[in-house]
Amino acid sequence: MNAAAPSTSLKWRYFRQGLFFGVVRLSAFLITATLLLILAYIFMNGFRAISWDFLTLPPTDAMTRGGIMPAIVGTLYLTVGAIAVALPLGVASAIYLTEYARQGLAIRILRIGVNCLAGVPSVVFGLFGLGLFVVFLKFGSSILAGALTLGILILPTIIGASEEALKAVPQTFREASLALGVSKWRTISRIVLPNALPGILTGSILGIGRAAGETAPIMFTAATFFTAALPRSVFDEVMALPYHIYVLATAGTQIDETRPLQYGTVLVLVALVLGIDLVAILIRSVMRKKKRW
Amino acid sequence: MTRQFKEILIKNLFALLAFVAVLVLGLIVVFLFREGLPLFRQISPGRFLFGTAWYPTYDPPEYGIWPLIVGSFTVTFFSCLIAVPLGVLSAVYISEIAPARLKNVLKSVIELLAGLPSVVLGFFGMVVIAPWLQETFDLPTGLNIVNASLMLAIMAIPTITSISEDALYAVPREFKEASYALGATKFETIARVIIPTALSGISTAVILGMARALGETMVVLMAAGGAAAVPESLFDSVRPMTASIAAEMGEAPFRSDHYHALFATGMVLFGITLAFNLIADAISNRFKETGSGTL
Numbered sequence: 001m002n003a004a005a006p007s008t009s010l011k012w013r014y015f016r017q018g019l020f021f022g023v024v025r026l027s028a029f030l031i032t033a034t035l036l037l038i039l040a041y042i043f044m045n046g047f048r049a050i051s052w053d054f055l056t057l058p059p060t061d062a063m064t065r066g067g068i069m070p071a072i073v074g075t076l077y078l079t080v081g082a083i084a085v086a087l088p089l090g091v092a093s094a095i096y097l098t099e100y101a102r103q104g105l106a107i108r109i110l111r112i113g114v115n116c117l118a119g120v121p122s123v124v125f126g127l128f129g130l131g132l133f134v135v136f137l138k139f140g141s142s143i144l145a146g147a148l149t150l151g152i153l154i155l156p157t158i159i160g161a162s163e164e165a166l167k168a169v170p171q172t173f174r175e176a177s178l179a180l181g182v183s184k185w186r187t188i189s190r191i192v193l194p195n196a197l198p199g200i201l202t203g204s205i206l207g208i209g210r211a212a213g214e215t216a217p218i219m220f221t222a223a224t225f226f227t228a229a230l231p232r233s234v235f236d237e238v239m240a241l242p243y244h245i246y247v248l249a250t251a252g253t254q255i256d257e258t259r260p261l262q263y264g265t266v267l268v269l270v271a272l273v274l275g276i277d278l279v280a281i282l283i284r285s286v287m288r289k290k291k292r293w
Numbered sequence: 294m295t296r297q298f299k300e301i302l303i304k305n306l307f308a309l310l311a312f313v314a315v316l317v318l319g320l321i322v323v324f325l326f327r328e329g330l331p332l333f334r335q336i337s338p339g340r341f342l343f344g345t346a347w348y349p350t351y352d353p354p355e356y357g358i359w360p361l362i363v364g365s366f367t368v369t370f371f372s373c374l375i376a377v378p379l380g381v382l383s384a385v386y387i388s389e390i391a392p393a394r395l396k397n398v399l400k401s402v403i404e405l406l407a408g409l410p411s412v413v414l415g416f417f418g419m420v421v422i423a424p425w426l427q428e429t430f431d432l433p434t435g436l437n438i439v440n441a442s443l444m445l446a447i448m449a450i451p452t453i454t455s456i457s458e459d460a461l462y463a464v465p466r467e468f469k470e471a472s473y474a475l476g477a478t479k480f481e482t483i484a485r486v487i488i489p490t491a492l493s494g495i496s497t498a499v500i501l502g503m504a505r506a507l508g509e510t511m512v513v514l515m516a517a518g519g520a521a522a523v524p525e526s527l528f529d530s531v532r533p534m535t536a537s538i539a540a541e542m543g544e545a546p547f548r549s550d551h552y553h554a555l556f557a558t559g560m561v562l563f564g565i566t567l568a569f570n571l572i573a574d575a576i577s578n579r580f581k582e583t584g585s586g587t588l
Contacts, residue, residue, distance in 0.1 A: 013480075013481070014478065016480060017478050017479060020483075024383070024386040027378070027382040027383045027386065028386040028387065028391070030379060031383050031403070031450060031454075032402050034406075035405060038417055038447075041417070088310075092306075092310035092311065095307050096304075096308050100304050101308070109315060110311060110314065110315060113312075113314045114314045115570055115574055117314050117317060118570075119508070119566050119569065119573075120318075120321065120508070120566060122510060123510040123535045123559070123562070124321065124325070124559050124563050125321075127324075127328070127555075127556055130542070131327060131328045131556070132324045136324065155314060155317070159314065183296060184300055184304075185299070185303045206408075209408050213410025213411070213413070215412045215510070215511045216411075216510035216511060216535070219539055219542070219543070220542050242410055242511075245413070245416055246415070246514075246515065249420070249515065250515060259420070262420075266413055266416055269413065270409070273408055273409070276408075277404060281404060285397075
């Protein structure tokens with residue numbers, strides 16, 4: 001390059017830098033603004049629909065009035081079920097991956113498997129849940145089938161987060177324990193796991209948020225259009241918040257009249273999911289401050 | 294002896310549970326094929342993949358998913374046109390330029406954006422973007438490629454930003470210091486040293502972001518309009534594969550040709566996203582940083 005060319009003058013180089021910094025700042029700002037805009041819009045339109053009755057009553061008058069209580073309860077059941085499936089499996093897989101497994105072909109396959117599972121589209125999980133749980137195992141469209149499908153959907157998230165948490169526990173902790181003659185399993189259960197717990201918790205809570213907001217996997221496995229009654233067994237269908245939004249916004253005959261109900265439901269779902277995510281973010285930041293190593 | 298036995302037992306138990314992930318992946322294949330393959334007793338795979346008419350409820354029905362495949366890739370392409378620059382540049386800002394406090398705020402923003410349920414974005418596209426598009430451009434419908442791409446971009450940005458940011462963060466400090474020592478400005482260091490070094494990670498991020506957009510269901514179901522035809526303009530409605538599955542599965546009679554065709558569409562979708570993920574995996578392994586000595 002020619003040193004005398006204007007393109008390499010110091011002034012030009014700093015001008016270029018300023019331009020670039022402006023562009024990257026703008027993109028970060030745009031993303032933040034998008035989030036705030038969406039949240040503000042949902043809040044402004046949704047909060048008028050929120051009332052005690054809205055949260056505690058079932059829909060009435062062919063879903064044009066009333067509340068969303070069965071949908072809230074349904075989402076709660078599905079989410080709790082999903083985490084009950086995914087947490088033990090996910091943590092166990094992460095323990096095997098970080099604590100026991102030696103690098104080799106098996107681990108390579110395992111890791112590719114987990115990565116690919118994380119990339120499977122949620123609607124394909126829905127088809128899978130329909131094929132395996134609803135049809136083959138004859139659970140029917142039910143809480144059980146939906147919770148299992150959602151559990152498998154969030155499994156990679158839990159595995160990933162737990163692995164990170166386990167890896168962050170210093171190797172010296174394990175060595176100190178093993179040097180005292182403690183067996184491997186006791187080292188894991190008494191030393192490694194307690195130290196990794198906050199990280200595992202954070203990841204699991206994020207997984208819960210994900211499960212609560214998913215629609216496609218429960219469309220054919222658990223969710224129903226309308227039921228005023230609360231489920232009595234795990235083989236019952238349920239209403240769920242995300243599916244309720246979809247149904248009200250697209251399939252009703254009075255889409256415009258139920259708009260306030262739609263906004264209200266969206267607000268409840270967003271508050272629920274982002275509230276869950278915020279708890280996870282807070283736990284993590286507190287835990288980072290408390291970290292002693 | 295018993296203690297050793299117990300240890301071995303525990304280890305094997307964990308190994309067993311760990312392989313559940315792989316087992317599930319296998320089961321997905323098994324059950325997609327079990328419900329999808331019977332379609333090909335009726336029509337050939339070639340006609341299914343490249344047939345340009347998707348009229349599952351007509352008599353006689355047509356099961357050509359080419360318009361759906363084109364629809365999926367069109368919205369994915371245009372969403373990435375928005376999401377890739379925004380996502381990568383934001384990652385650069387978060388990782389290299391933003392002050393520490395702002396960095397944490399922005400990371401939380403990205404995380405919250407990732408947490409927004411897709412049905413909420415689909416809803417937003419329907420009630421806010423669609424009427425706006427319709428009025429501004431005087432269109433018959435605001436539910437079209439532009440709308441779906443905008444909303445999908447919001448879904449893909451968190452994936453692209455967080456993975457890119459990890460890749461940028463992993464660039465060894467020595468590289469930056471060497472560049473500064475040679476008199477490079479911060480911008481030149483970012484453009485000539487940091488980004489090229491992190492390029493494999495950023496590529497992975499882009500591919501995974503595309504896979505995310507391709508597999509997204511609710512946004513395209515609600516905002517893309519649902520016309521099963523090969524689009525001719527940006528303002529045409531499309532019906533991506535995911536939307537078709539989600540919209541029609543409820544109405545398709547159990548184990549009818551239509552039902553099998555939707556599972557077969559799921560097979561195609563699964564195959565494509567699996568390929569994307571394997572490519573991303575290969576790239577991130579091929580160019581893995583092994584230390585500051587290797588480039």
